[in-house]
Amino acid sequence: xxxxxxxxxxxxxxxxxxxxxxxxxxxxxxxxxxxxxxxxxxxxxxxxxxxxxxxxxxxxxxxxxxxxxxxxxxxxxxxxxxxxxxxxxxxxxxxxxxxxxxxxxxxxxxxxx
Amino acid sequence: xxxxxxxxxxxxxxxxxxxxxxxxxxxxxxxxxxxxxxxxxxxxxxxxxxxxxxxxxxxxxxxxxxxxxxxxxxxxxxxxxxxxxxxxxxxxxxxxxxxxxxxxxxxxxxxxxxxx
Numbered sequence: 001x002x003x004x005x006x007x008x009x010x011x012x013x014x015x016x017x018x019x020x021x022x023x024x025x026x027x028x029x030x031x032x033x034x035x036x037x038x039x040x041x042x043x044x045x046x047x048x049x050x051x052x053x054x055x056x057x058x059x060x061x062x063x064x065x066x067x068x069x070x071x072x073x074x075x076x077x078x079x080x081x082x083x084x085x086x087x088x089x090x091x092x093x094x095x096x097x098x099x100x101x102x103x104x105x106x107x108x109x110x111x112x113x
Numbered sequence: 114x115x116x117x118x119x120x121x122x123x124x125x126x127x128x129x130x131x132x133x134x135x136x137x138x139x140x141x142x143x144x145x146x147x148x149x150x151x152x153x154x155x156x157x158x159x160x161x162x163x164x165x166x167x168x169x170x171x172x173x174x175x176x177x178x179x180x181x182x183x184x185x186x187x188x189x190x191x192x193x194x195x196x197x198x199x200x201x202x203x204x205x206x207x208x209x210x211x212x213x214x215x216x217x218x219x220x221x222x223x224x225x226x227x228x229x
Contacts, residue, residue, distance in 0.1 A: 035217075042219060045216035048214060088156065102217060104159075105157075106157045
């Protein structure tokens, strides 16, 4: 158990809908990262937050957004969902936003029908 | 640009055989960090090891060992006396640290099947 929690574990929804994925980092970690794992693209970095502020954006679609709250949990919002958004979404956390190891949560499997 | 190549897509071995998973990376950074993660069938990503570019000593942890060679930009992972529980997808990753961003670039992964 990495100490990073993600909810829900599975999510099934329809095209055009909006969903919210939630992540709680390990105790004491200030940085949160979101990654997407799909069959086509593999594991890709989406976005990074540190202590409530956005630090970096990767291959994140404009339909996707995220935020980190004062209690350090983070939410990834996915809207206008398309079939191609079906993937496993991972959250990771680390201590200072540097070279420390990123520990991953169990992931949320999103299926868009 | 950062890139990680895991040329072996799938490997099958018989239990108790040794197996090496290859990882080749590309980076222009002089300081960088390399990682291996394991993804068992249950789906989670489990951290195995982190290595920085200044430390070329090989590392051994039980049946696992890692060979880091800057000269060939490789960070290979060997499992000795493989077991069925080692069956998983293994990812090599390179940490990109630029402009305040600390994102991992992953290889495509190597699926290891250990046959009893």
